[in-house]
Amino acid sequence: MSILVIAEHDNNNLKGATLNTLAAAVKLEKEITLLVAGSECSSVVSEAQSADSISKVISVDDSVYKNFIAEDLSALVLTIANDYSYIMAPATTFGKNLLPRISAKLDSQQISDIISIESDDTFKRPIYAGSCIATVKSNDSIKVISVRSTAFDAIGMSNSDVEVVNIDAVDSFGLSEFVSEEIAKSDRPELTAADIVISGGRGMQSGDNFHLLDSIADKLGAAVGASRAAVDAGYVPNDYQVGQTGKIVAPDLYIAVGISGAIQHLAGMKDSKVIVAINKDEDAPIFQVADYGYVGDLFDALPELEAKL
Amino acid sequence: MKILVPIKRVVDYNVKVRPMADGSNVDLNNVKMSVNPFCEIALEEAVRIKEAGNADEVIAISIGKTESQEQLRTALALGADRAILVETDSLLEPLAISKALAKIIEQEQADIIILGKQAIDGDNNQTGQMLGALLDYPQATNASEVNIDGSSLNVTREIDGGLQTLKLKMPAIVTTDLRLNEPRYASLPNIMKAKKKELNVIPLSDLGVDAAPRTELLSVELPPSREAGIIVETVEELVDKLKNEAKVIS
Numbered sequence: 001m002s003i004l005v006i007a008e009h010d011n012n013n014l015k016g017a018t019l020n021t022l023a024a025a026v027k028l029e030k031e032i033t034l035l036v037a038g039s040e041c042s043s044v045v046s047e048a049q050s051a052d053s054i055s056k057v058i059s060v061d062d063s064v065y066k067n068f069i070a071e072d073l074s075a076l077v078l079t080i081a082n083d084y085s086y087i088m089a090p091a092t093t094f095g096k097n098l099l100p101r102i103s104a105k106l107d108s109q110q111i112s113d114i115i116s117i118e119s120d121d122t123f124k125r126p127i128y129a130g131s132c133i134a135t136v137k138s139n140d141s142i143k144v145i146s147v148r149s150t151a152f153d154a155i156g157m158s159n160s161d162v163e164v165v166n167i168d169a170v171d172s173f174g175l176s177e178f179v180s181e182e183i184a185k186s187d188r189p190e191l192t193a194a195d196i197v198i199s200g201g202r203g204m205q206s207g208d209n210f211h212l213l214d215s216i217a218d219k220l221g222a223a224v225g226a227s228r229a230a231v232d233a234g235y236v237p238n239d240y241q242v243g244q245t246g247k248i249v250a251p252d253l254y255i256a257v258g259i260s261g262a263i264q265h266l267a268g269m270k271d272s273k274v275i276v277a278i279n280k281d282e283d284a285p286i287f288q289v290a291d292y293g294y295v296g297d298l299f300d301a302l303p304e305l306e307a308k309l
Numbered sequence: 310m311k312i313l314v315p316i317k318r319v320v321d322y323n324v325k326v327r328p329m330a331d332g333s334n335v336d337l338n339n340v341k342m343s344v345n346p347f348c349e350i351a352l353e354e355a356v357r358i359k360e361a362g363n364a365d366e367v368i369a370i371s372i373g374k375t376e377s378q379e380q381l382r383t384a385l386a387l388g389a390d391r392a393i394l395v396e397t398d399s400l401l402e403p404l405a406i407s408k409a410l411a412k413i414i415e416q417e418q419a420d421i422i423i424l425g426k427q428a429i430d431g432d433n434n435q436t437g438q439m440l441g442a443l444l445d446y447p448q449a450t451n452a453s454e455v456n457i458d459g460s461s462l463n464v465t466r467e468i469d470g471g472l473q474t475l476k477l478k479m480p481a482i483v484t485t486d487l488r489l490n491e492p493r494y495a496s497l498p499n500i501m502k503a504k505k506k507e508l509n510v511i512p513l514s515d516l517g518v519d520a521a522p523r524t525e526l527l528s529v530e531l532p533p534s535r536e537a538g539i540i541v542e543t544v545e546e547l548v549d550k551l552k553n554e555a556k557v558i559s
Contacts, residue, residue, distance in 0.1 A: 070441075070448060092469060093469045096434045101438045101448070103442075109522075133530050135526070136527065138524050139524065175477065179476050181468075182473075186470075190470065231487060238486055239469065245426075252557050270535055287537060288535075290537065292539060293541065308545060
């Protein structure tokens with residue numbers, strides 16, 4: 001039996017998390033099929049054909065899938081699900097929204113957010129905001145799995161001309177209708193894909209003060225993130241949130257500014273290669289995970305840091 | 310119109326959970342239990358919809374041990390009109406919870422089901438979507454705004470990089486993200502009043518759902534710890550270390 005990986009993409013390009021999910025699938029040592037469902041997404045299909053380690057691409061190009069409505073995508077996946085023993089997707093907003101709908105219809109208990117594959121039925125995943133790691137064995141015949149992308153290095157893209165099979169779309173579910181989308185335009189990299197992330201916490205004191213981080217981010221080509229406390233305080237939108245209930249990041253460099261280091265935040269960034277903490281409270285828990293700590297007022301440190309970069 | 314809000318009893322947000330000494334599970338002895346924070350946001354939204362005159366009744370429901378009545382009483386104090394406990398001593402998986410909820414929703418004929426996007430114990434983020442699938446209801450996860458529009462719901466969702474708005478035909482499932490609202494605190498008079506509100510207890514076995522576990526928890530361990538590094542004295546030293554020692558900036 002083989003593995004179906006559901007590609008996350010934007011109808012133009014594959015999202016990076018798809019390549020991490022494929023990397024997790026590779027560890028199961030079974031044949032891998034990549035499903036690309038979208039609308040006018042031929043460029044994604046071509047890109048998918050070069051993904052290493054896959055043996056087939058299934059393509060469905062239909063306006064029904066333009067906005068990746070979970071009700072419609074899950075109905076599509078269910079038409080082919082029984083050919084597979086694993087159905088996998090990234091544990092991103094896309095995968096989290098979609099996968100449980102498939103899992104419930106298959107009467108399978110999904111395993112969410114895996115960070116390692118121990119055997120063909122046993123997986124590790126964080127629980128309690130990453131305070132503990134659970135090792136879980138699945139006894140369902142079709143295993144539905146979401147993958148934490150930062151835990152697996154992306155596969156390469158050096159395959160060529162993998163076979164593409166086109167399948168038919170399923171009629172729209174009809175009860176959910178796409179109205180609109182506002183995607184923030186930014187020249188900066190996406191949080192989960194950035195090599196450098198600079199995040200602010202409650203210590204930033206206001207949303208306006210985030211411009212101090214923005215100008216450093218511009219110099220470093222970094223993405224800007226925030227702690228849950230900063231989001232709760234209304235300084236920045238929720239899609240800035242790094243943490244167990246937000247985004248999980250693992251950049252080469254993570255700079256935490258005015259962030260105390262609550263467990264829920266650490267769960268979202270502690271796999272970063274190098275962590276810098278800037279905080280005026282020398283007892284802040286963030287310093288226990290930081291490679292480089294600077295104890296001092298961020299309103300003095302940030303302009304100085306920007307000037308020295 | 311009826312709104313149903315599932316409430317989960319979980320370890321309080323402020324408790325740092327550790328594995329048991331034998332690594333068989335997490336150690337939950339003598340820890341404070343609370344309403345899952347995302348469920349509080351869900352309940353708050355339901356109560357606000359009712360207060361705006363758009364719903365007649367808000368029903369809180371929990372699935373779990375007898376002690377979950379404490380969290381249902383909290384929900385009643387926060388504005389739910391009545392509560393249902395589906396009682397079981399087993400710790401159910403999201404699939405089984407969804408099946409039990411689906412039964413109750415069919416009985417109650419709720420128009421909107423608002424759930425937290427995830428519980429802070431298992432961090433699964435599954436129940437709302439599974440419930441949507443089992444009932445064939447439309448769903449909007451990670452909601453940051455919910456508006457009623459006749460027999461439809463307009464829900465703005467937080468997605469990667471921005472916001473998406475969906476129009477769902479009711480009955481519909483909504484799961485809440487952080488910024489949907491700021492839940493209120495229960496006032497003393499409301500806590501007193503909540504004691505007199507209806508709380509029905511139904512044994513899980515009465516619902517006739519397959520709640521058998523599909524997974525086995527083999528072990529629980531602490532995550533690998535990260536060593537603390539060094540404290541730099543100046544910003545200049547920091548920049549020098551990042552450039553020349555860690556080599557992460559140029």
